[in-house]
C-alpha cells in the first residue's frame with residue numbers, strides 16, 4: 666500500500682516535470698517562429714516601398730517629419746517613427762495600423778478627408794496669396810494605401826528628404 670502510493674506520487678511528480686519540460690520546449694520552438702512571422706517584412710511590400718513609397722515620403726513628408734523637423738512630433742523617415750506615431754497635447758497618436766488602411770490616420774490624412782489633418786498640408790502661395798492644396802495624386806494615394814495593406818514595411822535605409830520645408 667505504502668509502496669503503491671509512493672510509486673504513484675513519484676510518477677505524478679515526474680509527469681508534471683515532463684509536462685513542464687514539454688511546454689517549455691514547445692514554447693522555445695514556437696515562440697521565435699511566431700515572432701519572426703509577425704516581424705518579417707512582406708517582400709512585395711518592401712519592393713513597393715523602394716519603388717514608390719520612398720520617393721513619395723522623401724518629396725512630400727520628410728521635410729516636416731524627419732531629422733530636421735518633427736511636426737506633430739512625428740517622424741516618417743523610419744518604420745520605428747511611423748509605428749511610434751505622433752504626439753498631440755502630450756498624448757500618443759497612432760498614425761498607422763499595419764495591414765488596415767481604413768483604420769490608419771496616415772491614409773485618412775493623405776485623402777484630405779478630415780479638414781483637421783490634411784497631409785501634406787495646404788500651403789499659401791506667396792505670390793498669389795491663395796491657399797493651394799498639396800494633395801498627392803490619386804496614384805500616389807493608391808500606392809500608399811496598398812503599402813499600408815501590405816504591413817507598411819520600410820527598406821534598410823532611412824528615407825532622406827529630397828525637398829526641404
Ligand code: HEC
Nearest residue numbers: 725726729736737751752758760770771774782784785830
Ligand atoms: C509643411 C509641413 C508638413 C508636411 C510637408 C507634412 N506634414 Fe504631416 N504634419 C504637419 C503638422 C504641422 C502636423 C501636426 C498638426 C496637424 O495635425 O496639422 C502634422 C501631422 C501629421 C499626422 C498626424 C499626427 C499628429 O501628431 O497629428 C500625420 C499622420 C502626418 N502628419 C502625415 C504626413 C504625411 C504622410 C506627409 C506626406 C505625405 C506629411 N505629413 C507631410 C506638417 C507637415
